[in-house]
Amino acid sequence: MKRVTRPLLLAIAALALSLPACRSDDKPAADAAQTTAPEDQTGGSRKGDFGPPQGEPIKAVLTSPPLVPPATGRTAPAKVIVELDVIEKDLPISEGVTYTFWTFGGTVPGSFIRVRQGDTVEFHLRNMPDSKMPHNIDLHGVTGPGGGAASSFTAPGHSSRFTFKALNAGLYVYHCATAPVGMHVANGMYGLILVEPPEGMPKVDREYYVMQGDFYTAGKYREKGHQAFDMQKGIDENPTYVLFNGAEGALTGDKALTTKVGETVRLYVGNGGPNLVSSFHVIGEIFDKVWYEGGSKFQENVQTTLIPAGGAAMMEFHMEVPGSYVLVDHSIFRAFNKGALAILKADGPENKAIYSGKEVDYVYLGDRAAPNMAAVATAAASAKTGDLSVEEQINAGKALFAGTCSTCHQPEGQGMEGVFPPLAKSDYIAADPKRLPSTILHGLVGPVKVNGKDYNSNMPPMNQLTDDEVANISTYVLNSWGNPGGRVTKADAAAARAAKPANASGGH
Numbered sequence: 001m002k003r004v005t006r007p008l009l010l011a012i013a014a015l016a017l018s019l020p021a022c023r024s025d026d027k028p029a030a031d032a033a034q035t036t037a038p039e040d041q042t043g044g045s046r047k048g049d050f051g052p053p054q055g056e057p058i059k060a061v062l063t064s065p066p067l068v069p070p071a072t073g074r075t076a077p078a079k080v081i082v083e084l085d086v087i088e089k090d091l092p093i094s095e096g097v098t099y100t101f102w103t104f105g106g107t108v109p110g111s112f113i114r115v116r117q118g119d120t121v122e123f124h125l126r127n128m129p130d131s132k133m134p135h136n137i138d139l140h141g142v143t144g145p146g147g148g149a150a151s152s153f154t155a156p157g158h159s160s161r162f163t164f165k166a167l168n169a170g171l172y173v174y175h176c177a178t179a180p181v182g183m184h185v186a187n188g189m190y191g192l193i194l195v196e197p198p199e200g201m202p203k204v205d206r207e208y209y210v211m212q213g214d215f216y217t218a219g220k221y222r223e224k225g226h227q228a229f230d231m232q233k234g235i236d237e238n239p240t241y242v243l244f245n246g247a248e249g250a251l252t253g254d255k256a257l258t259t260k261v262g263e264t265v266r267l268y269v270g271n272g273g274p275n276l277v278s279s280f281h282v283i284g285e286i287f288d289k290v291w292y293e294g295g296s297k298f299q300e301n302v303q304t305t306l307i308p309a310g311g312a313a314m315m316e317f318h319m320e321v322p323g324s325y326v327l328v329d330h331s332i333f334r335a336f337n338k339g340a341l342a343i344l345k346a347d348g349p350e351n352k353a354i355y356s357g358k359e360v361d362y363v364y365l366g367d368r369a370a371p372n373m374a375a376v377a378t379a380a381a382s383a384k385t386g387d388l389s390v391e392e393q394i395n396a397g398k399a400l401f402a403g404t405c406s407t408c409h410q411p412e413g414q415g416m417e418g419v420f421p422p423l424a425k426s427d428y429i430a431a432d433p434k435r436l437p438s439t440i441l442h443g444l445v446g447p448v449k450v451n452g453k454d455y456n457s458n459m460p461p462m463n464q465l466t467d468d469e470v471a472n473i474s475t476y477v478l479n480s481w482g483n484p485g486g487r488v489t490k491a492d493a494a495a496a497r498a499a500k501p502a503n504a505s506g507g508h
Ligand SMILES: [Cu+2]
Pocket: 102, 134, 135, 136, 176, 177, 178, 184, 189
């Protein structure tokens, strides 16, 4: 793609020769960059006007995430009509947790818009009659003050129209810019608009649309029920959730992105923010190309690319090995403890010469591997109405155990000799089942004897779990693998939380 011209080569050679004598403040790199050949530049907005629109106006194809509209396939500028609706609606943000999102087109992120450089875009923004708030749109692909915000301010039940010429090619974020802006963005009001370069994007086998955002709920992470927006957490930049495509599980399980070995995948990844910068990474893949910052140049062979809040990037990679590839924000607590995780599943024949095998499993992913947290939601709903059965507790506890305890105590509670004591047929548990919620909430430190074997280690407290969750995990453990059975209630868990931690060696 980059044509290095002869003068540039000579300049580099001259620099190399003079390097030993160079003082550090000579900044040779900056000088070299300035000699970049004009053919290497796209010309920016000054070369983006290809004249008046040709032919009949075209209605833009808008897609919901994770889909991307087809290439425009045009060689001349057109008038493109975009009709986008603002819809405020309650959607799940995690299993058993709902949130009132404000959306462009009914989804978070909003509909993907695809036009060609030089197109004249006639933008229609409609705010649904049942909206409670006025909204507008600022498209980063617009040349003009406010990016469309002032001309698109729209009260509930109204619509507005403005027109712009897409002068710069690139991948751009759009977002609501109505005060308080942070709140509108935090509620999901962002999406992407791709302005194709005149020659279009290189052809690939799959294109997907993924967008990160941070969310601020009054309740804790995964606290069940309807959650309100928490302005103070937003101001403190302390998100409860960090998500791809607006919900935990939006792109995992049966909603995972798919591809096949031998295909080239291109991701259009945006970051709506409002606050966090994304260290975007795909576990098990290397980006063959990254159009960093959504611009016109690509970098090659990249592990992690930084996507600023209000920024975007395109990345491509070729699939060699089948299996699950995990998209994460590599600020890694966000991935495993706030939800910033998606899966790309590649089908096809193994290639043992490149990779010897074994799927990513529960050790890496915990309950995210198969996010079947429906049982947890059912249990939470029943608990609220006061008629939670032991069966429901066990089912919910099983899903939670897989994500919370199985990495150490192993999927069947069998433990690991000398390191993690068994929970299966544990005489420690049998001696006093009330120790279970206490151990979960306060952890366990120091020597302990389980089934005749000594352990002297450290289990961290897991007090981020709710009383419901502690009760359900405990009940599941009590009713599994030869343990004595019984039930731990939410009240038991609350009492254990309030009480002093159990002493590891106490009773032994
Ligand atoms: Cu808004």
